[in-house]
Amino acid sequence: MPLNITRHDLQGVLTVTPVRHADARGFFSETWNAAQFAAHGIRTDFVQDNQSLSRDAGVLRGLHYQAPPAAQAKLVRVLRGAVLDVVVDIRRGSPTFGQHVKVELSAANWAQIYVPEGFAHGLLSLEPDTEVLYKVSAHYAPAQDAGIAWDDPALGIDWGWPAERLILSEKDRHHPRLADITSPFVFDPEPVG
Numbered sequence: 226m227p228l229n230i231t232r233h234d235l236q237g238v239l240t241v242t243p244v245r246h247a248d249a250r251g252f253f254s255e256t257w258n259a260a261q262f263a264a265h266g267i268r269t270d271f272v273q274d275n276q277s278l279s280r281d282a283g284v285l286r287g288l289h290y291q292a293p294p295a296a297q298a299k300l301v302r303v304l305r306g307a308v309l310d311v312v313v314d315i316r317r318g319s320p321t322f323g324q325h326v327k328v329e330l331s332a333a334n335w336a337q338i339y340v341p342e343g344f345a346h347g348l349l350s351l352e353p354d355t356e357v358l359y360k361v362s363a364h365y366a367p368a369q370d371a372g373i374a375w376d377d378p379a380l381g382i383d384w385g386w387p388a389e390r391l392i393l394s395e396k397d398r399h400h401p402r403l404a405d406i407t408s409p410f411v412f413d414p415e416p417v418g
């Protein structure tokens with residue numbers, strides 16, 4: 226079954242919507258198929274699956290990335306509830322540096338987002354008890370774990386949620402602005418994979 230893929234204006238960022246085979250019992254869906262991704266030129270070796278639960282709507286996680294040598298590509302989907310998913314290009318020299326893509330992922334729309342290396346990632350829960358599951362291409366590396374301020378004015382992300390009602394981790398309250406870091410990622414006009 227071919228993948229339903231939408232390419233975004235940011236190089237390599239994709240929305241992927243797997244087919245759901247519905248029947249009287251419910252549905253069946255291939256949520257990750259390496260051969261089908263390879264057919265689209267994406268050969269990512271995922272090594273870890275992560276799951277998070279956000280109890281309330283308004284939980285904002287982000288904007289996160291891991292620096293090389295632990296840089297991660299991610300394939301993100303929602304098992305329950307809905308999120309606003311945001312991906313920011315932080316590759317120095319990129320023609321779209323600092324620009325973002327915003328996509329709603331939900332258990333209902335079954336959409337996934339593919340986030341390549343070189344992008345910061347964040348999500349906002351839009352419903353209570355939202356569960357997110359995502360594959361990553363490098364193991365967790367606390368020393369390389371880093372972030373950018375979700376409200377960096379230069380990024381201009383409209384989260385569509387009153388700032389005073391957002392629920393953030395302590396860590397996510399203190400990330401620097403993009404202009405205040407030297408991103409560890411450099412734009413490659415001809416990326417492999």
Ligand SMILES: Cc1cn([C@H]2C[C@H](O)[C@@H](COP(=O)(O)OP(=O)(O)O[C@H]3O[C@@H](C)C(=O)[C@@H](O)[C@H]3O)O2)c(=O)[nH]c1=O
Binds near residue numbers: 289290346348394396
């Ligand atoms: C990311 C991560 C965290 N942890 C631990 C560290 C900490 O004690 C606890 C919660 O970590 P965090 O606060 O970083 O979790 P969270 O804020 O959900 O972080 C995630 O946010 C989204 C937007 C992403 O893109 C992910 O890659 C990841 O950075 O889990 C791991 O053991 N393995 C992991 O891979």
